Amino acid sequence: MTHMAHSTPEELIDVVDGTRRVSSLPHLADCAACRAQLDELRATIGEVAAIDVPEPPPLYWRQLSARVHDAVERERFGAGRRIWFLGGASWDTVWPWAAAAVLVLAVLVTTRRGAERQPQRTPTSTVNLAQQDSAPSVGSVTESARVDAERAPDALNAGDSADESLIAFMQDLAESMDAEAAGVSLRPDGSVTDAAVAELSPEERAEMQRLLQDAMRGSGV
Amino acid sequence: MTTHGGTWRPTWVIGMPYADARDRDGPIGSLTDAELVRACLDGRPDAFDVIVERHQRTVYRLCYRFVSNREDASDLSQEVFLRAFRALHRFRGDATLGTWLHRIAVNACLTRVSAQAPATEPINADRHIDEREEPAAEQLVRAERAERVRDALAQLPEKQRAALILRVYEEMTHREIAITLGTSVGAAKANVFHALRNLKRLLGSETV
Numbered sequence: 407m408t409h410m411a412h413s414t415p416e417e418l419i420d421v422v423d424g425t426r427r428v429s430s431l432p433h434l435a436d437c438a439a440c441r442a443q444l445d446e447l448r449a450t451i452g453e454v455a456a457i458d459v460p461e462p463p464p465l466y467w468r469q470l471s472a473r474v475h476d477a478v479e480r481e482r483f484g485a486g487r488r489i490w491f492l493g494g495a496s497w498d499t500v501w502p503w504a505a506a507a508v509l510v511l512a513v514l515v516t517t518r519r520g521a522e523r524q525p526q527r528t529p530t531s532t533v534n535l536a537q538q539d540s541a542p543s544v545g546s547v548t549e550s551a552r553v554d555a556e557r558a559p560d561a562l563n564a565g566d567s568a569d570e571s572l573i574a575f576m577q578d579l580a581e582s583m584d585a586e587a588a589g590v591s592l593r594p595d596g597s598v599t600d601a602a603v604a605e606l607s608p609e610e611r612a613e614m615q616r617l618l619q620d621a622m623r624g625s626g627v
Numbered sequence: 628m629t630t631h632g633g634t635w636r637p638t639w640v641i642g643m644p645y646a647d648a649r650d651r652d653g654p655i656g657s658l659t660d661a662e663l664v665r666a667c668l669d670g671r672p673d674a675f676d677v678i679v680e681r682h683q684r685t686v687y688r689l690c691y692r693f694v695s696n697r698e699d700a701s702d703l704s705q706e707v708f709l710r711a712f713r714a715l716h717r718f719r720g721d722a723t724l725g726t727w728l729h730r731i732a733v734n735a736c737l738t739r740v741s742a743q744a745p746a747t748e749p750i751n752a753d754r755h756i757d758e759r760e761e762p763a764a765e766q767l768v769r770a771e772r773a774e775r776v777r778d779a780l781a782q783l784p785e786k787q788r789a790a791l792i793l794r795v796y797e798e799m800t801h802r803e804i805a806i807t808l809g810t811s812v813g814a815a816k817a818n819v820f821h822a823l824r825n826l827k828r829l830l831g832s833e834t835v
């Protein structure tokens with residue numbers, strides 16, 4: 407019988423696994439080489455299976471969970487950016503509101519600044535919002551807010567610190583939203599954002615502004 | 628975040644020290660995995676801490692199998708939980724959370740082993756050994772032998788190593804290994820076969 411072909415790796419592994427009976431491979435009974443091969447495979451797999459993962463010191467698990475906790479917190483709050491006021495809600499839930507907050511604040515600041523200093527300036531984000539016939543990309547919404555925010559310091563040479571901090575906050579928020587969109591390929595529905603803005607009453611907008619300002623004061627911005 | 632009558636109200640829970648967050652609002656630790664996922668998605672940051680505490684051993688042990696040292700296993704475990712956190716909204720509950728995490732962990736490990744060969748831990752690394760069970764000399768012999776096997780495992784070609792780990796430690800069938808590694812069932816078996824033969828060669832003939 408030794409003239410027969412040796413057992414294949416697949417056959418031998420099946421025997422080691424117990425999914426094939428030795429009796430189904432008559433060659434094994436006559437071929438010492440294949441039997442030795444089979445014994446070797448069994449011994450080696452037994453040795454590998456006997457290797458356990460070394461148990462780390464008792465405090466290790468607490469350290470690991472604390473470390474993961476910190477990493478998740480950084481993830482949740484955009485590497486320490488000041489968006490902690492959004493609560494524990496996921497970006498999926500919060501995004502339309504965050505976008506609305508940026509836009510509303512952009513409108514408020516731009517309009518106020520425009521009324522006080524440059525009556526001829528068009529509030530860019532308001533125009534942008536009105537032109538959103540189709541769902542905009544994340545970039546277009548946040549970019550318009552950021553462009554507005556980036557322009558703002560030029561008009562603030564007089565040192566209106568409240569506006570400056572508001573604008574800095576808006577920039578952070580806009581950047582956080584951009585980073586998040588890039589990181590998880592978020593594709594929010596633009597109409598949701600529009601609706602979120604449209605549904606805000608003047609009182610709600612004032613409330614949002616107040617909350618954001620409270621948040622900034624609380625975080626030492 | 629919660630809304631009351633359409634008015635936005637923040638939930639002021641972020642920035643809370645870790646220990647406080649874990650203890651707040653009663654027995655969150657008694658929730659099932661599925662309930663914890665729901666709580667995470669509803670904005671309870673402490674719920675994810677409980678998920679981590681519950682599954683970190685399993686995740687860490689799997690990671691350690693692939694990288695053979697604690698430092699890399701810790702990094703990899705963190706990566707697994709971060710991936711899970713990012714994808715939590717996609718967890719459908721048709722598998723258990725443990726199974727879902729296991730899948731993420733295997734993928735993270737495969738990515739890692741394809742990127743770099745593991746550096747095994749020296750046997751005198753700080754380890755927790757139960758001294759009640761075995762005399763020190765025998766423990767040392769066993770530890771040395773385990774170290775040699777781990778070293779040999781680390782030297783195997785990537786797919787052979789992955790196939791063997793999944794077969795022996797994760798107790799996957801060859802069909803599952805094939806799906807995981809993107810090969811045929813025959814190739815999965817061949818990988819395990821050659822992994823064992825190469826291990827034998829690397830370890831020499833002394834005891835195997």
Ligand SMILES: [Zn+2]
Binds near residue numbers: 411412413441
């Ligand atoms: Zn033979």
